Amino acid sequence: MKDIGFVCSGDGAQLQCAEDYRDYLDATLYLRDLRDGDLDDFKAIVVPDFSNQDLLRAHGAKFDAYLARGGFLIVFEPNRMDTWLTTAQVQWFARETEDWKWWMKPGGRMEAYQPEPLHPMAQAIPLADMCWHFFGAFRLPAGAAPILNLDDDEGCLIYDQTLPDGGRLIASTVDPHTHHGRRFMPATTRFLDRFYPWLKREAASRGA
Amino acid sequence: MAREFRGGGAPSFLYVRSTRAFNADRMGGLVPQGWRYDAIDVYDLETRDLSGIDVLYLTAMHDQVFLKSIEPKLVAYIAAGGHFVVNGHILLPWLPWLSRFQAVPPKPYTNWMIRPGKPGRYFGRMDFAKFHLHEGILGQYARGFSPAPHGAQELCLIGGPGPGGGSVEGPVDWVWRHPGGGKLFVHNGDHIEQFCSDPRGQPNLLHDILNALVFSDEPAAP
Numbered sequence: 001m002k003d004i005g006f007v008c009s010g011d012g013a014q015l016q017c018a019e020d021y022r023d024y025l026d027a028t029l030y031l032r033d034l035r036d037g038d039l040d041d042f043k044a045i046v047v048p049d050f051s052n053q054d055l056l057r058a059h060g061a062k063f064d065a066y067l068a069r070g071g072f073l074i075v076f077e078p079n080r081m082d083t084w085l086t087t088a089q090v091q092w093f094a095r096e097t098e099d100w101k102w103w104m105k106p107g108g109r110m111e112a113y114q115p116e117p118l119h120p121m122a123q124a125i126p127l128a129d130m131c132w133h134f135f136g137a138f139r140l141p142a143g144a145a146p147i148l149n150l151d152d153d154e155g156c157l158i159y160d161q162t163l164p165d166g167g168r169l170i171a172s173t174v175d176p177h178t179h180h181g182r183r184f185m186p187a188t189t190r191f192l193d194r195f196y197p198w199l200k201r202e203a204a205s206r207g208a
Numbered sequence: 209m210a211r212e213f214r215g216g217g218a219p220s221f222l223y224v225r226s227t228r229a230f231n232a233d234r235m236g237g238l239v240p241q242g243w244r245y246d247a248i249d250v251y252d253l254e255t256r257d258l259s260g261i262d263v264l265y266l267t268a269m270h271d272q273v274f275l276k277s278i279e280p281k282l283v284a285y286i287a288a289g290g291h292f293v294v295n296g297h298i299l300l301p302w303l304p305w306l307s308r309f310q311a312v313p314p315k316p317y318t319n320w321m322i323r324p325g326k327p328g329r330y331f332g333r334m335d336f337a338k339f340h341l342h343e344g345i346l347g348q349y350a351r352g353f354s355p356a357p358h359g360a361q362e363l364c365l366i367g368g369p370g371p372g373g374g375s376v377e378g379p380v381d382w383v384w385r386h387p388g389g390g391k392l393f394v395h396n397g398d399h400i401e402q403f404c405s406d407p408r409g410q411p412n413l414l415h416d417i418l419n420a421l422v423f424s425d426e427p428a429a430p
Contacts, residue, residue, distance in 0.1 A: 010271030012297035
């Protein structure tokens with residue numbers, strides 16, 4: 001079994017990311033042509049931000065089946081996974097970044113923190129590299145580990161959930177691929193530079 | 209005598225919706241109201257009759273893998289006189305005249321300032337000190353360019369010195385005319401209709417680009 005499959009909608013930013021992180025990706029899967037069973041060859045599947053939501057809805061059953069068989073799925077918003085993923089209940093709600101230009105102000109910060117700094121993804125990616133802006137927030141599912149929360153636990157921006165049948169979902173409302181791929185916002189590049197090596201190790205540890 | 213367009217008595221604009229399905233869709237309010245307007249999903253291009261379309265408009269997030277798969281149809285469209293507006297970073301050139309996106313060094317930040325090349329009727333009314341800023345932020349408009357084909361009009365330029373002492377510059381916006389056919393306008397950045405194109409203001413960049421495509425002789429026929 002291969003480690004990481006990257007689901008691509010054909011957008012330029014996603015094609016750019018697939019090139020930039022090819023050392024960590026075992027294959028790029030073109031979403032429109034996704035067939036039953038294609039996802040099963042991979043220990044981890046990444047659905048990058050700003051994917052084609054219509055296609056995700058059309059292929060939603062394949063992602064559900066992958067998770068139900070114990071797969072490791074990582075989905076970035078804004079993809080409205082709450083509308084096409086049913087194996088895991090995702091509760092997304094609209095929430096705008098308080099001030100998307102916070103980084104232009106002295107002492108500025110995005111209104112988020114890492115509630116469980118010992119989580120391996122939080123250890124791999126520091127808070128500063130998780131913060132630029134976000135697209136909505138989640139209600140944290142019971143039993144899930146929060147990786148990035150809004151201040152005062154108003155909602156969750158990244159969480160890690162192990163499902164009863166062994167599947168694992170990391171859900172994120174931050175959108176690193178679009179900005180890295182468009183060569184805009186250095187924090188998003190730092191995020192991905194740390195995320196993919198971590199994910200590669202994490203996937204490899206899931207056995208053959 | 210009234211001018212005839214491919215779409216009939218008024219130019220026709222076809223907005224191709226693609227990957228992005230998140231932001232509010234304002235396009236119907238941005239295109240000149242005297243034009244004919246329609247919008248389709250990108251995958252419907254495979255079967256859509258394009259003979260009555262004057263301008264085919266691709267957003268900055270479009271499925272390049274799919275468009276490459278229907279390249280002969282798109283080549284036939286421009287060869288027959290249809291025009292393109294293409295936004296975004298091209299990684300998989302889906303027309304023979306498109307090239308891969310090249311980023312310019314982001315430092316110094318002035319590399320992202322947009323400068324006039326030969327702006328003509330496309331950008332001639334723009335204030336280059338600010339038309340490309342988004343809420344005052346530099347760089348949202350574009351971070352690079354793509355080489356233009358021979359004979360193209362290089363409308364706007366981007367780039368400057370790099371870390372190694374060299375210089376990386378190129379055309380961020382260019383337009384090329386197919387011999388005997390239509391024009392290909394390429395904006396190597398984010399959705400251009402988000403810049404200086406609110407219908408309540410003048411000058412209006414999107415209107416100027418569309419009118420220059422359809423009504424002007426720029427670039428000159430080879």
